[in-house]
Amino acid sequence: MSLDLRKLEHLVAVAEEGGFTRAAERLHLSQQALSTSVRTLERHVGVQLLDRGHQHVTPTPAGQALIDDARALGAQALAALDRARRIGRGQAGHLRVGHTPAVTAEEVVDLLTRAGTEEQGIRAHVRQLFPDELREQLLTGACDLGLSRAMPAGTGLTRARVAEHRLRVAVPAGHPLAARSAVALADLRGQPLTVWGEPGSSAYTDLLIGLCRQAGVEPDVRRNPVQGTPPVTAVTATGRIAFVTAPPGPAAGGAAHVVDLDPPVHVPVHALWPAHTTCPGRDLFLGRAGGPPEDGAGRERAGRERAG
Known part of the structure; x- marks a missing residue:
């Protein structure tokens, strides 16, 4: 049995938009054509894919499973087309x-x-x-x-x-730790630390917090208000300590200083x-x-x- 990628795209759009009206506008289809397409897909699969409520449309468990796989299938199809185009253009x-x-x-x-x-x-x-x-x-x-x-x-x-890269800490140039040749994770106890994602929503933030806890430190983490810049710039933006992988020594035009962790810690x-x-x-x-x-x-x- 073959699957129609276009119908899968219709199902994904309805789920993402929460209903047929906005999904039809997004796809430049009539609501009737979109509804018929999804119904045809449900008959083809043999199970209900959407719960059609009065105010909102949500995927069934089977529908969500198909949507997850449909996104991957769509990506593979687009990647295949792009690869063929690049080969044809000598790229x-x-x-x-x-x-x-x-x-x-x-x-x-x-x-x-x-x-x-x-x-x-x-x-x-x-x-x-x-x-x-x-x-x-x-x-x-x-x-x-x-x-x-x-x-x-x-x-x-x-x-x-x-x-893997060696993890270090960047501190403001005038910070007491800036004069040290190396610091331990335990030395960061009580120091406010800057991270780039909220705990629980960023795997890297969770990894850094886990490293601190393994050293017996419950870190005081705060999300960097300036996003998208190199990690060492978090020090100049906040005046707080940040974990970096930059080489030791002066950084950020002398506004920060990068210090080794001892014992060494590496991040993937x-x-x-x-x-x-x-x-x-x-x-x-x-x-x-x-x-x-x-x-x-x-x-x-x-x-x-x-x-x-």
Whole structure:
């Protein structure tokens, strides 16, 4: 039995818009045509996919399962079309890389250099994206590879650890810890710390909190009010301490100082990519810089890592 991708797109739109009226406007269809399409899909699947209430339409459990998979299928179809277009236009050697703010542009370039992408004729295009944007661009085929710290894969994506970087702390230049050659995590007790995501909604924030708790410190974390900038700039924006992976010494034009953690602590860089898609540049990168995809025991490790 084959599935009509267009009808799956209709189902996703109704679920996302919460009803047929707005979904029909979004899809430039009549409500009758959209309703007929979804009914046809339900008959094809053999189960009810939507609960049609008076005020709101919501997916049934079966409908939600199909919607989750439909998004991944749609991404794979778009990625396949894009790959064919790029090959036809002589652009097969391109690699589009997105990275979250927690992974700096310098770290991305270092990973690409170690993978030897340029030597192999792969032209990389790099851009910074927030986690939700990165996930969307990966699923829609706009990005071939995502780099993040501890961001979970979720439906439709595959994840592998590709690097580890030494974690350090950045403090204001006049802070008492700035004169130290190294500090322990326990030295941060009582110090307000800046993070980039709210606890419970950011895997990297949860990882950092977990590291502090392992050292016996209950961290006082506050979300950085300035989003999207390199991690070390959080110090100049807030006057508080921040975790960074920048090299030790003066930073941010002398306004901050980066200090080693002793004993050393390392944090991961994860690669994410759309499952069941092909990209020669990505395969080269993962073959030289990456580890095996995390599934089974790997996903269990990732879950423990997220919990700290």
